[in-house]
Amino acid sequence: MDLPSACFVPDGDGYVATALTIGPWDPGLQHAGPPAALLAREVERAGGIAGGQTVRLAYDVLGPVPVGPVQVAARVLRPGRRIELVEATLTAGGRTAMRVTAWRMRTRDASDTATPPQPAAVGPEDGRPAVFDVFRQEVAYHRALEWREASGTLTGTGPAAAWTRPLCALVEGEPMTPLQHLLVMTDAASGISAELSWDRATFANVDLVVALFRQPAGEWLGMDATTTLGPTGVGQCAADLHDATGRIGRSVASLFVEPR
Template sequence: MELPTALYLPGDDGGFTATPLTIGPWDVTLQHAGPPAALLLREAERVSGIEGGQTVRLAYDICGPVPVGPVRVRGSVVRPGRRVELVETVLEVGERPLMRLSAWRMRTRADDPAAAVARDAEPHPAPLEPAGSRPEVPAFFTTDVAYHRALEWRFAEGSFNAPGPATAWTRTRSELVAGEPMTPLQHLLVMTDAASGISAALDWNTATFANVDLGVALHRPPRGEWLGMAARTVLGGTGAAQCFAVLFDEAGPIGRSSQSLFVEPRAQA
Protein backbone atom coordinates (compact mmCIF):
# COMPACT_ATOMS: atom_id res chain seq x y z
CA MET A 1 0.00 0.00 0.00
CA GLU A 2 1.51 3.32 -1.10
CA LEU A 3 0.78 6.23 1.23
CA PRO A 4 1.11 9.98 0.66
CA THR A 5 4.38 11.27 2.09
CA ALA A 6 2.76 14.29 3.79
CA LEU A 7 -0.50 15.41 5.37
CA TYR A 8 -0.50 18.68 3.40
CA LEU A 9 0.88 19.89 0.10
CA PRO A 10 1.89 23.57 -0.02
CA GLY A 11 0.20 25.66 -2.72
CA ASP A 12 1.56 28.47 -4.85
CA ASP A 13 -0.97 30.84 -3.25
CA GLY A 14 0.33 30.28 0.29
CA GLY A 15 -2.41 27.80 1.17
CA PHE A 16 -2.32 24.03 1.60
CA THR A 17 -4.11 21.03 0.13
CA ALA A 18 -4.96 18.16 2.46
CA THR A 19 -4.00 14.67 1.32
CA PRO A 20 -6.01 11.48 2.05
CA LEU A 21 -3.88 10.96 5.19
CA THR A 22 -6.02 13.63 6.88
CA ILE A 23 -9.35 11.76 6.39
CA GLY A 24 -11.24 11.31 9.67
CA PRO A 25 -13.40 8.41 10.92
CA TRP A 26 -16.86 9.96 10.52
CA ASP A 27 -16.91 11.04 6.83
CA VAL A 28 -14.36 10.47 4.05
CA THR A 29 -14.82 14.08 2.88
CA LEU A 30 -13.82 15.55 6.26
CA GLN A 31 -10.45 15.81 8.01
CA HIS A 32 -9.55 14.41 11.39
CA ALA A 33 -8.86 17.41 13.66
CA GLY A 34 -5.32 16.27 14.51
CA PRO A 35 -3.62 17.34 11.24
CA PRO A 36 -5.18 20.86 11.14
CA ALA A 37 -4.31 21.29 14.82
CA ALA A 38 -0.66 20.67 13.94
CA LEU A 39 -0.90 23.01 10.93
CA LEU A 40 -2.22 25.80 13.18
CA LEU A 41 0.64 25.17 15.64
CA ARG A 42 3.12 25.42 12.77
CA GLU A 43 1.69 28.85 11.87
CA ALA A 44 1.80 29.99 15.52
CA GLU A 45 5.50 29.19 15.71
CA ARG A 46 6.10 30.83 12.33
CA VAL A 47 4.59 34.21 13.37
CA SER A 48 6.01 34.10 16.91
CA GLY A 49 8.23 36.94 18.05
CA ILE A 50 10.08 34.74 20.59
CA GLU A 51 12.68 32.82 18.63
CA GLY A 52 13.15 29.32 19.99
CA GLY A 53 10.41 29.83 22.59
CA GLN A 54 8.34 27.10 24.20
CA THR A 55 4.62 26.71 23.51
CA VAL A 56 3.09 25.95 26.91
CA ARG A 57 -0.67 26.14 26.33
CA LEU A 58 -2.73 25.48 23.21
CA ALA A 59 -6.50 26.08 23.18
CA TYR A 60 -8.31 25.00 20.02
CA ASP A 61 -11.92 25.74 19.10
CA ILE A 62 -13.39 23.62 16.31
CA CYS A 63 -16.03 25.84 14.72
CA GLY A 64 -16.98 23.40 11.98
CA PRO A 65 -15.78 20.25 10.18
CA VAL A 66 -12.75 20.79 7.95
CA PRO A 67 -13.14 19.37 4.44
CA VAL A 68 -10.41 17.34 2.77
CA GLY A 69 -9.12 19.83 0.22
CA PRO A 70 -7.64 23.33 0.08
CA VAL A 71 -7.26 25.28 3.34
CA ARG A 72 -5.57 28.50 4.40
CA VAL A 73 -4.07 29.52 7.74
CA ARG A 74 -3.25 32.96 9.10
CA GLY A 75 -1.73 34.06 12.35
CA SER A 76 -0.97 37.09 14.49
CA VAL A 77 0.62 37.95 17.81
CA VAL A 78 -2.22 39.17 20.03
CA ARG A 79 -0.10 40.00 23.06
CA PRO A 80 3.57 40.58 22.16
CA GLY A 81 6.40 40.38 24.68
CA ARG A 82 10.06 39.51 25.08
CA ARG A 83 9.37 36.85 27.73
CA VAL A 84 5.77 35.70 27.07
CA GLU A 85 3.39 36.18 24.16
CA LEU A 86 -0.09 35.16 23.07
CA VAL A 87 -0.46 34.01 19.47
CA GLU A 88 -3.68 33.37 17.57
CA THR A 89 -3.99 31.37 14.35
CA VAL A 90 -7.06 30.58 12.25
CA LEU A 91 -7.72 27.91 9.62
CA GLU A 92 -10.15 28.95 6.89
CA VAL A 93 -11.87 27.43 3.88
CA GLY A 94 -12.94 30.25 1.63
CA GLU A 95 -13.95 33.04 3.98
CA ARG A 96 -15.19 30.72 6.72
CA PRO A 97 -13.06 30.13 9.87
CA LEU A 98 -13.27 26.45 10.85
CA MET A 99 -10.59 26.06 13.53
CA ARG A 100 -8.94 28.58 15.82
CA LEU A 101 -5.88 28.29 18.07
CA SER A 102 -4.91 30.51 20.99
CA ALA A 103 -1.37 29.69 22.15
CA TRP A 104 0.79 31.04 24.97
CA ARG A 105 4.53 30.91 24.28
CA MET A 106 7.41 31.62 26.67
CA ARG A 107 11.09 32.42 26.44
CA THR A 108 13.18 29.45 27.56
CA ARG A 109 16.40 29.09 29.54
CA ALA A 110 18.79 26.24 30.31
CA ASP A 111 17.16 23.23 31.98
CA ASP A 112 17.08 23.43 35.76
CA PRO A 113 18.96 20.40 37.23
CA ALA A 114 16.50 20.20 40.16
CA ALA A 115 13.58 20.06 37.74
CA ALA A 116 15.30 17.27 35.80
CA VAL A 117 15.69 15.22 38.98
CA ALA A 118 12.00 15.73 39.86
CA ARG A 119 10.98 14.72 36.35
CA ASP A 120 13.06 11.55 36.47
CA ALA A 121 11.45 10.60 39.79
CA GLU A 122 7.91 10.82 38.39
CA PRO A 123 6.52 7.42 37.30
CA HIS A 124 6.09 6.91 33.59
CA PRO A 125 2.40 6.77 32.51
CA ALA A 126 2.96 3.88 30.07
CA PRO A 127 3.36 0.39 31.60
CA LEU A 128 5.29 -0.81 28.53
CA GLU A 129 7.88 0.75 26.24
CA PRO A 130 7.09 1.10 22.51
CA ALA A 131 9.02 -2.05 21.60
CA GLY A 132 6.94 -4.13 24.02
CA SER A 133 3.58 -2.58 23.10
CA ARG A 134 1.08 -4.08 20.65
CA PRO A 135 0.79 -2.74 17.07
CA GLU A 136 -2.81 -2.09 16.10
CA VAL A 137 -4.89 -0.66 13.24
CA PRO A 138 -8.39 0.72 13.99
CA ALA A 139 -11.30 -1.15 12.43
CA PHE A 140 -13.71 1.79 12.23
CA PHE A 141 -12.15 3.81 9.37
CA THR A 142 -14.13 3.24 6.18
CA THR A 143 -11.17 3.80 3.85
CA ASP A 144 -7.75 2.20 4.11
CA VAL A 145 -5.73 5.38 3.50
CA ALA A 146 -6.78 7.87 6.16
CA TYR A 147 -5.58 9.61 9.33
CA HIS A 148 -4.72 6.39 11.17
CA ARG A 149 -1.97 5.66 8.60
CA ALA A 150 -0.15 8.95 9.29
CA LEU A 151 1.19 7.50 12.56
CA GLU A 152 2.37 4.09 13.71
CA TRP A 153 0.27 3.04 16.72
CA ARG A 154 1.39 0.73 19.54
CA PHE A 155 -0.88 0.03 22.52
CA ALA A 156 0.54 -0.52 26.00
CA GLU A 157 -3.00 -0.81 27.43
CA GLY A 158 -6.46 -0.86 25.91
CA SER A 159 -7.31 -0.90 22.22
CA PHE A 160 -8.58 1.14 19.29
CA ASN A 161 -11.21 -1.51 18.74
CA ALA A 162 -12.66 -1.99 22.24
CA PRO A 163 -14.22 0.59 24.56
CA GLY A 164 -12.46 1.89 27.65
CA PRO A 165 -9.31 3.76 28.73
CA ALA A 166 -6.18 3.22 26.65
CA THR A 167 -2.48 4.02 26.62
CA ALA A 168 -0.77 4.20 23.25
CA TRP A 169 2.56 5.13 21.71
CA THR A 170 2.91 6.70 18.25
CA ARG A 171 5.64 7.67 15.83
CA THR A 172 5.32 9.53 12.55
CA ARG A 173 5.05 7.93 9.13
CA SER A 174 4.76 11.17 7.16
CA GLU A 175 5.66 14.83 7.02
CA LEU A 176 3.16 17.49 8.12
CA VAL A 177 3.86 19.74 5.12
CA ALA A 178 5.61 18.19 2.13
CA GLY A 179 9.33 18.91 2.20
CA GLU A 180 9.46 19.63 5.97
CA PRO A 181 10.29 17.06 8.67
CA MET A 182 7.52 16.87 11.28
CA THR A 183 8.71 18.33 14.60
CA PRO A 184 7.99 16.54 17.90
CA LEU A 185 5.43 19.19 18.88
CA GLN A 186 3.67 18.91 15.51
CA HIS A 187 3.65 15.13 15.97
CA LEU A 188 2.11 15.60 19.42
CA LEU A 189 -0.75 17.69 17.98
CA VAL A 190 -1.41 15.24 15.13
CA MET A 191 -1.70 12.50 17.77
CA THR A 192 -3.44 14.16 20.71
CA ASP A 193 -6.81 14.86 19.08
CA ALA A 194 -7.19 11.06 18.83
CA ALA A 195 -7.30 10.71 22.65
CA SER A 196 -11.11 10.41 22.57
CA GLY A 197 -10.80 7.85 19.76
CA ILE A 198 -8.44 5.46 21.55
CA SER A 199 -10.49 5.71 24.78
CA ALA A 200 -13.95 5.56 23.22
CA ALA A 201 -16.68 4.84 25.77
CA LEU A 202 -19.32 4.05 23.12
CA ASP A 203 -19.58 1.85 20.04
CA TRP A 204 -18.35 3.66 16.91
CA ASN A 205 -21.16 2.03 14.91
CA THR A 206 -24.01 3.36 17.06
CA ALA A 207 -22.82 6.77 18.33
CA THR A 208 -20.84 9.82 17.27
CA PHE A 209 -18.69 11.62 19.83
CA ALA A 210 -16.97 14.45 18.03
CA ASN A 211 -14.99 17.01 20.01
CA VAL A 212 -15.70 20.72 19.76
CA ASP A 213 -12.40 21.78 21.30
CA LEU A 214 -8.93 20.58 22.27
CA GLY A 215 -6.81 21.89 25.12
CA VAL A 216 -3.14 21.02 25.62
CA ALA A 217 -1.00 22.18 28.56
CA LEU A 218 2.72 21.32 28.54
CA HIS A 219 5.29 21.68 31.30
CA ARG A 220 8.09 20.75 28.88
CA PRO A 221 8.34 20.20 25.12
CA PRO A 222 8.12 16.67 23.68
CA ARG A 223 11.34 15.02 22.59
CA GLY A 224 12.28 12.00 20.54
CA GLU A 225 10.75 9.65 18.01
CA TRP A 226 8.03 8.05 20.16
CA LEU A 227 5.26 10.04 21.86
CA GLY A 228 2.22 8.73 23.68
CA MET A 229 -0.92 9.36 25.68
CA ALA A 230 -2.88 7.67 28.45
CA ALA A 231 -6.52 8.62 27.75
CA ARG A 232 -9.89 8.21 29.47
CA THR A 233 -13.34 9.36 28.30
CA VAL A 234 -16.04 10.21 30.86
CA LEU A 235 -19.70 10.30 29.76
CA GLY A 236 -21.99 12.87 31.36
CA GLY A 237 -25.25 11.12 30.47
CA THR A 238 -26.73 14.27 28.89
CA GLY A 239 -25.17 14.18 25.43
CA ALA A 240 -21.90 15.68 26.66
CA ALA A 241 -18.63 13.98 27.57
CA GLN A 242 -15.04 14.85 28.44
CA CYS A 243 -11.81 13.14 27.48
CA PHE A 244 -8.64 13.65 29.51
CA ALA A 245 -5.16 12.37 28.68
CA VAL A 246 -1.66 12.40 30.16
CA LEU A 247 0.86 13.11 27.38
CA PHE A 248 4.37 11.68 27.47
CA ASP A 249 7.56 10.81 25.64
CA GLU A 250 10.07 8.08 26.47
CA ALA A 251 11.55 10.20 29.30
CA GLY A 252 8.20 10.66 31.10
CA PRO A 253 5.13 12.94 31.29
CA ILE A 254 5.16 16.22 29.36
CA GLY A 255 1.63 17.55 29.96
CA ARG A 256 -2.09 16.91 29.67
CA SER A 257 -4.93 17.33 27.21
CA SER A 258 -8.70 17.73 27.40
CA GLN A 259 -11.56 17.52 24.91
CA SER A 260 -15.26 18.39 25.15
CA LEU A 261 -17.36 15.87 23.22
CA PHE A 262 -20.80 16.20 21.66
CA VAL A 263 -22.44 12.78 21.83
CA GLU A 264 -25.48 11.60 19.86
CA PRO A 265 -26.85 8.42 18.24
CA ARG A 266 -25.32 7.71 14.86
CA ALA A 267 -27.60 7.79 11.84
CA GLN A 268 -28.04 4.30 10.39
CA ALA A 269 -27.58 3.76 6.67
Protein backbone atom coordinates (compact mmCIF):
# COMPACT_ATOMS: atom_id res chain seq x y z
CA MET A 1 0.00 0.00 0.00
CA ASP A 2 1.40 3.40 -1.00
CA LEU A 3 1.07 5.91 1.81
CA PRO A 4 1.95 9.60 1.93
CA SER A 5 5.18 10.26 3.80
CA ALA A 6 3.63 12.95 6.00
CA CYS A 7 0.34 14.35 7.27
CA PHE A 8 1.15 17.81 5.86
CA VAL A 9 3.22 19.05 2.94
CA PRO A 10 4.65 22.61 3.09
CA ASP A 11 3.14 24.85 0.40
CA GLY A 12 4.22 28.49 0.28
CA ASP A 13 3.23 30.10 3.56
CA GLY A 14 1.00 27.19 4.54
CA TYR A 15 0.54 23.44 4.30
CA VAL A 16 -1.54 20.96 2.34
CA ALA A 17 -3.10 18.10 4.28
CA THR A 18 -2.63 14.62 2.83
CA ALA A 19 -4.96 11.60 2.99
CA LEU A 20 -3.37 10.61 6.30
CA THR A 21 -5.43 13.34 7.98
CA ILE A 22 -8.85 12.07 6.80
CA GLY A 23 -11.26 11.57 9.70
CA PRO A 24 -13.99 8.96 10.25
CA TRP A 25 -17.09 11.09 9.72
CA ASP A 26 -16.50 12.65 6.26
CA PRO A 27 -13.72 11.88 3.73
CA GLY A 28 -13.36 15.59 3.00
CA LEU A 29 -12.68 16.54 6.61
CA GLN A 30 -9.64 16.02 8.81
CA HIS A 31 -9.41 14.08 12.03
CA ALA A 32 -8.55 16.66 14.71
CA GLY A 33 -5.34 14.89 15.75
CA PRO A 34 -3.01 15.99 12.92
CA PRO A 35 -4.06 19.67 12.95
CA ALA A 36 -3.77 19.68 16.75
CA ALA A 37 -0.19 18.46 16.36
CA LEU A 38 0.50 21.09 13.69
CA LEU A 39 -0.66 23.76 16.14
CA ALA A 40 1.55 22.33 18.90
CA ARG A 41 4.48 22.52 16.50
CA GLU A 42 3.67 26.19 15.83
CA VAL A 43 3.42 26.90 19.57
CA GLU A 44 6.91 25.55 20.20
CA ARG A 45 8.33 27.43 17.22
CA ALA A 46 6.86 30.71 18.54
CA GLY A 47 7.77 30.26 22.21
CA GLY A 48 10.50 32.42 23.65
CA ILE A 49 11.74 30.07 26.41
CA ALA A 50 14.60 28.09 24.95
CA GLY A 51 14.25 24.43 25.90
CA GLY A 52 10.97 25.18 27.66
CA GLN A 53 8.34 22.55 28.44
CA THR A 54 4.80 22.79 27.11
CA VAL A 55 2.66 21.86 30.11
CA ARG A 56 -0.90 22.49 28.96
CA LEU A 57 -2.57 22.76 25.57
CA ALA A 58 -6.23 23.82 25.44
CA TYR A 59 -7.79 23.39 22.00
CA ASP A 60 -11.08 24.72 20.65
CA VAL A 61 -12.43 23.09 17.50
CA LEU A 62 -14.31 26.00 15.92
CA GLY A 63 -15.41 24.13 12.82
CA PRO A 64 -14.54 21.27 10.49
CA VAL A 65 -11.02 21.29 9.07
CA PRO A 66 -11.05 20.40 5.36
CA VAL A 67 -8.53 18.03 3.83
CA GLY A 68 -6.63 20.60 1.78
CA PRO A 69 -4.68 23.82 2.26
CA VAL A 70 -4.34 25.23 5.80
CA GLN A 71 -2.36 28.05 7.39
CA VAL A 72 -1.10 28.36 10.95
CA ALA A 73 0.05 31.37 12.94
CA ALA A 74 1.13 31.93 16.54
CA ARG A 75 1.74 34.77 18.98
CA VAL A 76 2.96 35.02 22.55
CA LEU A 77 0.09 36.29 24.69
CA ARG A 78 2.03 36.46 27.95
CA PRO A 79 5.81 36.58 27.58
CA GLY A 80 8.15 35.68 30.40
CA ARG A 81 11.55 34.24 31.17
CA ARG A 82 10.10 31.45 33.33
CA ILE A 83 6.49 31.06 32.18
CA GLU A 84 4.78 32.05 28.94
CA LEU A 85 1.38 31.69 27.29
CA VAL A 86 1.30 31.10 23.53
CA GLU A 87 -1.71 31.09 21.20
CA ALA A 88 -1.79 29.43 17.79
CA THR A 89 -4.58 29.38 15.20
CA LEU A 90 -5.27 27.25 12.15
CA THR A 91 -7.23 28.73 9.25
CA ALA A 92 -8.69 27.06 6.18
CA GLY A 93 -10.64 28.73 3.41
CA GLY A 94 -10.36 32.09 5.13
CA ARG A 95 -11.89 31.02 8.45
CA THR A 96 -10.38 29.99 11.76
CA ALA A 97 -11.06 26.28 12.26
CA MET A 98 -8.98 25.47 15.36
CA ARG A 99 -7.08 27.37 18.01
CA VAL A 100 -4.96 26.50 21.02
CA THR A 101 -3.58 28.32 24.01
CA ALA A 102 -0.55 26.72 25.60
CA TRP A 103 1.32 27.35 28.81
CA ARG A 104 5.06 26.75 28.61
CA MET A 105 7.55 26.73 31.49
CA ARG A 106 11.29 26.99 31.96
CA THR A 107 12.79 23.68 33.08
CA ARG A 108 15.42 22.77 35.67
CA ASP A 109 16.81 19.58 37.19
CA ALA A 110 14.31 18.53 39.87
CA SER A 111 14.88 14.78 39.66
CA ASP A 112 15.54 14.56 43.42
CA THR A 113 11.91 15.49 44.18
CA ALA A 114 10.22 13.87 41.17
CA THR A 115 7.44 11.33 41.69
CA PRO A 116 8.74 7.85 40.75
CA PRO A 117 7.38 6.75 37.35
CA GLN A 118 4.61 4.18 37.24
CA PRO A 119 4.75 2.13 34.02
CA ALA A 120 1.49 1.02 32.46
CA ALA A 121 0.25 -2.47 33.34
CA VAL A 122 0.57 -3.54 29.69
CA GLY A 123 3.49 -2.12 27.74
CA PRO A 124 3.69 -1.64 23.98
CA GLU A 125 5.66 -4.86 23.49
CA ASP A 126 2.73 -6.82 24.97
CA GLY A 127 -0.05 -5.01 23.12
CA ARG A 128 -2.16 -6.71 20.46
CA PRO A 129 -1.65 -5.44 16.88
CA ALA A 130 -4.82 -3.66 15.80
CA VAL A 131 -6.20 -1.28 13.21
CA PHE A 132 -9.35 0.84 13.14
CA ASP A 133 -12.05 -0.51 10.83
CA VAL A 134 -14.34 2.52 11.11
CA PHE A 135 -12.72 4.61 8.38
CA ARG A 136 -14.36 4.72 4.97
CA GLN A 137 -11.06 5.11 3.12
CA GLU A 138 -8.22 2.62 3.04
CA VAL A 139 -5.76 5.50 3.49
CA ALA A 140 -6.84 7.85 6.28
CA TYR A 141 -5.82 8.99 9.74
CA HIS A 142 -5.59 5.45 11.13
CA ARG A 143 -2.64 4.75 8.81
CA ALA A 144 -0.53 7.57 10.27
CA LEU A 145 0.20 5.49 13.39
CA GLU A 146 0.83 1.87 14.28
CA TRP A 147 -1.78 0.76 16.84
CA ARG A 148 -1.58 -1.85 19.58
CA GLU A 149 -4.42 -2.67 21.96
CA ALA A 150 -3.46 -2.88 25.64
CA SER A 151 -7.00 -3.37 26.98
CA GLY A 152 -10.51 -3.22 25.55
CA THR A 153 -10.88 -2.91 21.81
CA LEU A 154 -10.25 -0.02 19.43
CA THR A 155 -13.44 -0.51 17.45
CA GLY A 156 -15.83 -1.89 20.05
CA THR A 157 -17.43 -0.03 22.94
CA GLY A 158 -16.26 0.70 26.45
CA PRO A 159 -12.99 1.88 28.02
CA ALA A 160 -9.83 0.99 26.15
CA ALA A 161 -6.08 1.49 26.27
CA ALA A 162 -3.78 1.59 23.26
CA TRP A 163 -0.17 2.23 22.31
CA THR A 164 0.90 3.94 19.10
CA ARG A 165 4.04 4.84 17.22
CA PRO A 166 4.39 7.08 14.15
CA LEU A 167 4.43 5.63 10.65
CA CYS A 168 4.95 9.00 8.95
CA ALA A 169 6.17 12.54 9.54
CA LEU A 170 3.85 15.30 10.69
CA VAL A 171 5.38 17.79 8.25
CA GLU A 172 7.20 16.45 5.22
CA GLY A 173 10.96 16.49 5.68
CA GLU A 174 10.89 16.60 9.49
CA PRO A 175 10.82 13.79 12.05
CA MET A 176 7.65 13.71 14.15
CA THR A 177 8.59 14.77 17.69
CA PRO A 178 7.14 12.92 20.71
CA LEU A 179 4.92 15.91 21.58
CA GLN A 180 3.59 16.05 18.02
CA HIS A 181 3.00 12.29 18.12
CA LEU A 182 1.11 12.69 21.39
CA LEU A 183 -1.28 15.23 19.85
CA VAL A 184 -1.80 13.17 16.69
CA MET A 185 -2.78 10.25 18.94
CA THR A 186 -4.67 11.80 21.83
CA ASP A 187 -7.63 13.19 19.94
CA ALA A 188 -8.52 9.55 19.15
CA ALA A 189 -9.14 8.78 22.83
CA SER A 190 -12.90 9.21 22.39
CA GLY A 191 -12.78 6.91 19.37
CA ILE A 192 -11.10 3.99 21.10
CA SER A 193 -13.33 4.32 24.19
CA ALA A 194 -16.66 4.95 22.42
CA GLU A 195 -19.78 4.07 24.43
CA LEU A 196 -22.00 3.95 21.34
CA SER A 197 -21.34 2.09 18.10
CA TRP A 198 -20.02 4.16 15.21
CA ASP A 199 -22.98 3.23 12.99
CA ARG A 200 -25.51 4.46 15.60
CA ALA A 201 -24.09 7.83 16.62
CA THR A 202 -21.54 10.55 16.02
CA PHE A 203 -19.55 11.85 18.97
CA ALA A 204 -17.41 14.75 17.81
CA ASN A 205 -15.33 16.67 20.34
CA VAL A 206 -15.52 20.46 20.44
CA ASP A 207 -12.38 20.83 22.53
CA LEU A 208 -9.34 18.98 23.83
CA VAL A 209 -7.22 19.79 26.87
CA VAL A 210 -3.88 18.03 27.35
CA ALA A 211 -2.04 18.63 30.64
CA LEU A 212 1.47 17.26 31.05
CA PHE A 213 3.78 17.09 34.07
CA ARG A 214 6.50 15.43 31.99
CA GLN A 215 7.37 15.67 28.34
CA PRO A 216 6.70 12.51 26.29
CA ALA A 217 9.76 10.59 25.20
CA GLY A 218 10.54 7.60 23.04
CA GLU A 219 8.94 5.86 20.08
CA TRP A 220 5.80 4.44 21.74
CA LEU A 221 3.11 6.53 23.45
CA GLY A 222 -0.09 5.27 25.04
CA MET A 223 -3.49 6.36 26.30
CA ASP A 224 -5.95 4.72 28.68
CA ALA A 225 -9.33 6.26 27.85
CA THR A 226 -12.86 6.27 29.24
CA THR A 227 -15.92 7.97 27.77
CA THR A 228 -18.87 8.96 29.95
CA LEU A 229 -22.25 9.93 28.46
CA GLY A 230 -24.57 12.41 30.16
CA PRO A 231 -28.39 12.42 29.89
CA THR A 232 -28.61 15.39 27.47
CA GLY A 233 -26.49 14.37 24.48
CA VAL A 234 -23.24 15.59 26.01
CA GLY A 235 -20.29 13.31 26.72
CA GLN A 236 -16.80 13.56 28.13
CA CYS A 237 -13.71 11.55 27.36
CA ALA A 238 -10.79 11.45 29.79
CA ALA A 239 -7.50 9.61 29.28
CA ASP A 240 -4.31 8.94 31.17
CA LEU A 241 -1.34 9.48 28.85
CA HIS A 242 1.85 7.40 29.00
CA ASP A 243 5.18 6.78 27.43
CA ALA A 244 7.12 3.57 27.96
CA THR A 245 8.57 4.88 31.23
CA GLY A 246 5.27 5.82 32.86
CA ARG A 247 2.40 8.28 33.03
CA ILE A 248 3.05 11.78 31.67
CA GLY A 249 -0.32 13.52 32.08
CA ARG A 250 -4.01 13.50 31.21
CA SER A 251 -6.42 14.66 28.53
CA VAL A 252 -10.11 15.56 28.59
CA ALA A 253 -12.52 16.37 25.77
CA SER A 254 -16.16 17.49 25.58
CA LEU A 255 -18.28 15.49 23.12
CA PHE A 256 -21.37 16.46 21.13
CA VAL A 257 -23.30 13.19 20.76
CA GLU A 258 -26.23 12.63 18.42
CA PRO A 259 -27.82 9.74 16.49
CA ARG A 260 -26.76 9.16 12.92
